[in-house]
Amino acid sequence: xxxxxRTAAWIVSALLAGLGTNAGIAHAAKIRGVISATTAIxxxxxxxxxxxxxxxxxxxxxxxxxxxxxxxxxxxxxxxGDPKTGCSGSxxxxxxxxxxxxxxxGVVIRGPGIVQLFRGHGIVVNGxxxxxxxxVTTSTNCLSGIIVLGTSNLLExxxxxxxxxxxxxxxxx
Amino acid sequence: MVAADTDxxxxxxxxxxxxxGIFLTTGVQGNIIRRNTIVGNPPVQLAVDHLAxxxxxxxxxxxxxxxxxxxxxxxxxxxxxxxxxGPTLTASPNPIPVTGxxxxxxxxxxxxxxxxxxIEVHVGSPAGPVFAEGGNRGSVDTGVWVADGMVFYLQDVxxxxxxxxxxxxxxxxxxxxxxxxxxxxxxxxxxRWAWGAALVLGFGLFAIVSGQHVxxxxxxxxxxxxxALSRVTLAQTSKLDEMVKAGASQKELANYVFDxxxxxxxxxxxxxGKLGFTAKGRERAQGFEGCINMLTAMxxxxxxxxxxxxxxxxQKAQRFEEFGCTSCHQLTPGKLGLTEVxxxxxxxxxxxxxxxxxxxSGPAAQGGGRH
Numbered sequence: 001x002x003x004x005x006r007t008a009a010w011i012v013s014a015l016l017a018g019l020g021t022n023a024g025i026a027h028a029a030k031i032r033g034v035i036s037a038t039t040a041i042x043x044x045x046x047x048x049x050x051x052x053x054x055x056x057x058x059x060x061x062x063x064x065x066x067x068x069x070x071x072x073x074x075x076x077x078x079x080x081g082d083p084k085t086g087c088s089g090s091x092x093x094x095x096x097x098x099x100x101x102x103x104x105x106g107v108v109i110r111g112p113g114i115v116q117l118f119r120g121h122g123i124v125v126n127g128x129x130x131x132x133x134x135x136v137t138t139s140t141n142c143l144s145g146i147i148v149l150g151t152s153n154l155l156e157x158x159x160x161x162x163x164x165x166x167x168x169x170x171x172x173x
Numbered sequence: 174m175v176a177a178d179t180d181x182x183x184x185x186x187x188x189x190x191x192x193x194g195i196f197l198t199t200g201v202q203g204n205i206i207r208r209n210t211i212v213g214n215p216p217v218q219l220a221v222d223h224l225a226x227x228x229x230x231x232x233x234x235x236x237x238x239x240x241x242x243x244x245x246x247x248x249x250x251x252x253x254x255x256x257x258x259g260p261t262l263t264a265s266p267n268p269i270p271v272t273g274x275x276x277x278x279x280x281x282x283x284x285x286x287x288x289x290x291x292i293e294v295h296v297g298s299p300a301g302p303v304f305a306e307g308g309n310r311g312s313v314d315t316g317v318w319v320a321d322g323m324v325f326y327l328q329d330v331x332x333x334x335x336x337x338x339x340x341x342x343x344x345x346x347x348x349x350x351x352x353x354x355x356x357x358x359x360x361x362x363x364x365r366w367a368w369g370a371a372l373v374l375g376f377g378l379f380a381i382v383s384g385q386h387v388x389x390x391x392x393x394x395x396x397x398x399x400x401a402l403s404r405v406t407l408a409q410t411s412k413l414d415e416m417v418k419a420g421a422s423q424k425e426l427a428n429y430v431f432d433x434x435x436x437x438x439x440x441x442x443x444x445x446g447k448l449g450f451t452a453k454g455r456e457r458a459q460g461f462e463g464c465i466n467m468l469t470a471m472x473x474x475x476x477x478x479x480x481x482x483x484x485x486x487x488q489k490a491q492r493f494e495e496f497g498c499t500s501c502h503q504l505t506p507g508k509l510g511l512t513e514v515x516x517x518x519x520x521x522x523x524x525x526x527x528x529x530x531x532x533x534s535g536p537a538a539q540g541g542g543r544h
Binding site for chain 2: 097159160163
C-alpha cells in the first residue's frame, strides 16, 4: 500500500512537470512554462524556456535564499500587463512583480533575458545587499524596470525600455 | 531608488523610453550612477502631451551632491549633471613618432571630465605615480620619458575620493610609431650656442637684478663657470658630431659617451646588455628604484615647489643629481626636460638604457680604459 502511494505521487509529479506548471513552493532549479502561484527560488536556478506568469498581486519568482544565482538564459518572463502600457490597460497598476529579492544577500540575476509586462515592477530588490543584476532587459512594466531598495548592489549592462506610467512615474531604474 | 538606499552602483545600462530614466527619491545617498546611456525618457509624445509631473532621463529628488553621477549620456535631468559626452583622456600625438630604437617619447595629455571637480592623472595604475592634477578640464606636456604602451589613468579625486578603479574616469594607452633612422642634429631643439648664451645671460640678469647683494667678482666667476660648462658641453657634442660624420658605429658612439659622461664612475662594461658596477657604484645602488621609476617620480617631484617637497622627495631629487642624471635631464620648475647633451644623446638613441645595451652587448667590451 505504501509503495503504491509513493508510485502514484511520482506519477502525479511527472505529469505536473510535463504540463509545465510550477507549484508555488517549488525550490526550482529549471524553470519554464506557466507559473500561476509565486515560485520560491532557494537554490541556483535557470530558465530553460519562456515563462508566462498568471499570478495576481504577488511576485512571480521570489528569491528566498542568499547567494542564489538566477540565470535567465536568454528567455522571457512575461506578466499580465497590457502590451502597450504594461499596466491594466490605461488604468492604475496592479501589484504583481516579475522577480522579487527580499531581505537577501549576494543574489545574482543574470541575463541575457527579458522581464516584461508586469503590472508592478519588473525586478524588485528590497532590503537586500551585495546583489548583482546584469545583462537583463526590462520592458513595458507598469512601475519600474528594476527598483532597488537596498545597499551595495550592482546593476550593470542592463536595458530598460518603456517602463513606468503617468500616475506613478517610476524610472527605468 | 528610494529612501535609505546607499552604496549601490548603477553602471553601463541602457535606459530608453521610460516614464523616467533613472529615478532617485528623497533621501537616497552614496550611490554611484555612471556611464549609463539614458535617452528618450519619457518618449517624445509623452513629453509633449503630459506636462504635469514631467519625466526626465535622470530625475533626482535627493540632495545635490548626495550621489555621484559620472559620464552618463543623457539629455534631460533634474538635480543631476547631464553631459552629452563622458569624461575623456587623450594623448596627442598618439602614437608618438619615434626614430630607430628610441625608448622614450613625449606627448601632450588632455582631459575633459565635466562631472568631476578635481582630477589627477596617474601613470601605470589608478594609484600609480601622479603625473598631473587640476580641474575638470586641462592638458599637460609629458616630457621625453613616455614609454611605448604606457597607460595613463584619469582619476576623479573630488572630495577625497580614493585612487581606485571605481573612480577611474578614463584611460589612454600611448603607443610608439617607429620611423626611419636618426639624423645628426636634434630637431626643434635649441642649438648648443643658444644654451651657452642662455646660461650666460641668465647669470648676467641675476647679477643685475640682485646687484646690491652680489659682488662683481662672484658674478664674474659665475659667468666664467657658465662659459666653462657650455664649453665642456660643446666639446662633447662636437666630438660626437665628428664621430658620426666619420661613420662611427652606434657602439663606438656609446663607448665614447660611456667614457666621457661620468658613467664609468659607477659602472663597468658588463655582458648580455647589462652594465656592471664599480665599488662606488655598488654602494650607491643600494635601494635604487631603477631608471624608469626614478624618471617617473622626478616628473612629479619637479612640479612640487622645493620648499614643499617631502623628505622622501628631497632625497630622491638628491639621488637624481648624485647619479649623474642631471647631465642629460634638466630640472626646471614644473618640468623635467633635457639638457643639450641629453637632447643630443636622445636623438642619437644613446639614452641610458640604449647605452647600457650597446656598451654591454657582444662577447667582449670594446675600447680600452674601461673597468
